Amino acid sequence: MIDLHSHLDLYPNALDILARVNNENHFTLAVTTSPRAWVATSQVFKGYNNIKVALGLHPEVADQKFNELDLLLTSIHNTDFVGEVGIDGSERYSKTLGKQELIFDSTIRECERAGGRIISIHSRGAASKILSIIRKYPNCGIQIMHWFSGSITELKEAVEMRCYFSVNSLMLKSKKGKDLVSRIPSELVLPESDGPFAILNGKPIMPWEAIDVCFDLSDIWNISCQEAKVKVMENFDALVKAGK
Numbered sequence: 001m002i003d004l005h006s007h008l009d010l011y012p013n014a015l016d017i018l019a020r021v022n023n024e025n026h027f028t029l030a031v032t033t034s035p036r037a038w039v040a041t042s043q044v045f046k047g048y049n050n051i052k053v054a055l056g057l058h059p060e061v062a063d064q065k066f067n068e069l070d071l072l073l074t075s076i077h078n079t080d081f082v083g084e085v086g087i088d089g090s091e092r093y094s095k096t097l098g099k100q101e102l103i104f105d106s107t108i109r110e111c112e113r114a115g116g117r118i119i120s121i122h123s124r125g126a127a128s129k130i131l132s133i134i135r136k137y138p139n140c141g142i143q144i145m146h147w148f149s150g151s152i153t154e155l156k157e158a159v160e161m162r163c164y165f166s167v168n169s170l171m172l173k174s175k176k177g178k179d180l181v182s183r184i185p186s187e188l189v190l191p192e193s194d195g196p197f198a199i200l201n202g203k204p205i206m207p208w209e210a211i212d213v214c215f216d217l218s219d220i221w222n223i224s225c226q227e228a229k230v231k232v233m234e235n236f237d238a239l240v241k242a243g244k
């Protein structure tokens with residue numbers, strides 16, 4: 001199956017689960033939190049062809065990793081996938097908002113210069129800012145809003161811009177999450193685990209469990225779980241096609 005947002009390098013037993021992830025998922029997007037981590041992880045995950053390592057600079061570490069911005073921008077030309085990038089507008093990171101915006105803006109600009117990339121985006125508390133930056137660079141590629149938690153108005157805007165949304169089982173446990181996801185056209189929905197950060201029933205969601213979000217999606221879409229799986233796989237195929 002597939003997982004469009006996994007912090008695979010951050011599982012405590014990452015090396016032990018690589019083979020299983022590679023066997024059970026025919027595509028796992030392993031996002032990274034810094035360009036240097038991308039370099040190292042790309043080396044370690046080499047040979048696992050179903051695992052794609054995305055180049056990231058997580059907004060929560062914008063300050064600590066700011067000196068890796070040049071490496072990020074030059075490396076965009078050497079990868080098909082970018083993530084995790086974005087802006088975190090929550091109080092805790094308000095001091096680094098300027099740096100976060102600068103990093104995100106230059107990342108998206110560089111994606112456009114490189115001819116477009118598939119980009120996994122963190123937008124907590126900053127969806128409007130994210131969308132206005134994306135709008136500045138209409139040829140930056142394909143955006144996947146990961147664990148979207150913005151307002152309904154922001155969601156509508158992102159849908160109009162034809163962003164994809166990667167959703168996980170945990171986010172569908174809340175009323176707000178469920179309500180938001182029910183408003184996304186089904187053809188824009190993709191599964192993610194966000195493991196090991198997303199913890200369900202005391203355990204991190206594993207990449208091969210990302211597809212289980214289809215149990216909840218089948219409820220929302222009023223179709224069988226099997227049909228929901230077919231649907232998200234079709235969405236993934238369309239995403240890959242559009243990314244080429």
Ligand SMILES: [Zn+2]
Nearest residue numbers: 005007084194
């Ligand atoms: Zn993440």
